[in-house]
Amino acid sequence: xxxxxxxxxxxxxxxxxxxxxxxxxxxxxxxxxxxxxxxxxxxxxxxxxxxxxxxxxxxxxxxxxxxxxxxxxxxxxxxxxxxxxxxxxxxxxxxxxxxxxxxxxxxxxxxxxxxxxxxxxxxxxxxxxxxxxxxxxxxxxxxxxxxxxxxxxxxxxxxxxxxxxxxxxxxxxxxxxxxxxxxxxxxxxxxxxxxxxxxxxxxxxxxxxxxxxxxxxxxxxxxxxxxxxxxxxxxxxxxxxxxxxxxxxxxxxxxxxxxxxxxxxxxxxxxxxxxxxxxxxxxxxxxxxxxxxxxxxxxxxxxxxxxxxxxxxxxx
Numbered sequence: 001x002x003x004x005x006x007x008x009x010x011x012x013x014x015x016x017x018x019x020x021x022x023x024x025x026x027x028x029x030x031x032x033x034x035x036x037x038x039x040x041x042x043x044x045x046x047x048x049x050x051x052x053x054x055x056x057x058x059x060x061x062x063x064x065x066x067x068x069x070x071x072x073x074x075x076x077x078x079x080x081x082x083x084x085x086x087x088x089x090x091x092x093x094x095x096x097x098x099x100x101x102x103x104x105x106x107x108x109x110x111x112x113x114x115x116x117x118x119x120x121x122x123x124x125x126x127x128x129x130x131x132x133x134x135x136x137x138x139x140x141x142x143x144x145x146x147x148x149x150x151x152x153x154x155x156x157x158x159x160x161x162x163x164x165x166x167x168x169x170x171x172x173x174x175x176x177x178x179x180x181x182x183x184x185x186x187x188x189x190x191x192x193x194x195x196x197x198x199x200x201x202x203x204x205x206x207x208x209x210x211x212x213x214x215x216x217x218x219x220x221x222x223x224x225x226x227x228x229x230x231x232x233x234x235x236x237x238x239x240x241x242x243x244x245x246x247x248x249x250x251x252x253x254x255x256x257x258x259x260x261x262x263x264x265x266x267x268x269x270x271x272x273x274x275x276x277x278x279x280x281x282x283x284x285x286x287x288x289x290x291x292x293x294x295x296x297x298x299x300x301x302x303x304x305x306x307x308x309x310x311x312x313x314x315x316x
Contacts, residue, residue: 007036007249007251008249009246009247009248009249009250010035010239010240010243010246010250011243011244011245011246011247013034013035014243017034019031020034023110023150024102024110024112024186024188024189025110025143025146025147025150025176025186026150026176027176027185027186027188027189028176028178028185029178029183029185031185032185032188035252036251036252037188037252037253037254037255038254038255039182039183039254039255039256039257040254040255040256040257041257041258042256042257042258062084062085062269063265063266065081065082065084065085066081066085066262066265066268066269067262067265068081069081069082069085069217069225069262070222070223070225070262070263070265071222073219075139075141075142075219078139078217078219079115079137079139082137082215082217083096085268085269085272086117086272086273086276087117092119092120092273092276092277093117093118093119093120093135094118094119094120095117095118096115096116096117096118097115097116097118098115098116099111099112099113099114099115099116099136099190099193099194099197100116100193100196100197101193102189102190102192102193102196103193103196103240103241104240104243105240105241105242105243106241106242110189112138112142112186112189112190112193113138113142113146114136114137114138114142114190114193114214115136115137115138116134116135116136116137116194116197117134117135117136117137118133118134119131119132119133119134119135119277121133123198123201123202124202124203127198127202127207127210128207129279130211130279130280131211131277131278131279131280132194132198132210132211132212132213133198133201133202134194134197134198134201135213135214135215135276136190136191136193136194136212136213136214136215137214137215137216137217138187138190138214138215138216138217139216139217139218139219140181140184140216140217140218140219141218141219143184143186144177147173147176147177148169148173151168151169151172151173152169153165153166153168153169181218182216182226182257183257187214187216187228187255188230188255190214191212191214191228191230191232191255192212192232192237192240194210194212194213194214195210195212195232195237196237196240198210198212199234199237206234207234208233208234208235209231209232209233209234209280210231210232210233210234210237211229211230211231211232211280212228212229212230212231212232213227213228213229213276214227214228214229215227215228215272215276216228222262223261223262223263224259224260224261224262225259225260225262225272226257226258226259226260227257227258227259227260227272227275227276228255228256228257228258229255229256229258229280230253230254230255230256231253231280232253233250233251233253235250236250236252236253258275260272260275
């Protein structure tokens, strides 16, 4: 029997929509619609790029790094430039590391190719001030490349190119590729993984809300770096950890998207650091089902009428 209209507990969604059990690379706008999650563009009228202040000198290393981050097409170069801008003594972040997996039902089911930047200072102190201690960075080429790899055709037995297999691969990738790359549902997976990582790293008492911020670059976009922010409740993380116990409706948050212009290059570092370390969005509030006093990790009553076990296929 299909689920009726209206918000549904996560367990009910999983029971009636088995297509939710897919590799996050295959998530589409329909998956976000099912859980009630969407993208919101933040007004950037005051941040439009301008050429007037681009007056850096050839010896200005920071200026050069920003220019390469904006214009260089090579993924590795962009990454090294961003690390140079953000990480080290005198910079906002202490170190960078490979991003952690996305967990579902207590198991790592997918590991996105992204980087985590860790702030200077005590993570719990930063979290209490509403400023995330960890920031993610993703280059969109990794997303498109990983999708293609999922459908890579087998070699032709004769040794020739498998044109038929390549054609099928391209059609299947086109079916799951969003029309607008800036609203790719895959970003939700990365930001959930960031929130899960914060939950594991922070000491008790843990927050009831985790702020995830993700920077995204695209080789085709030389004007902007894209910043995504979302507040993820501890209750939602608990639903993902124990989906069979998710018998109460939990509101999924919307993802705020902001375009940050590279130009003027001379001020880019100050502008991006300000965005990354700022307290959470002033208009944000805990989801409707959070009354501000729920204790992280509190157990919910089990539905006595069902012992259905959710299973998830490991994807990578």
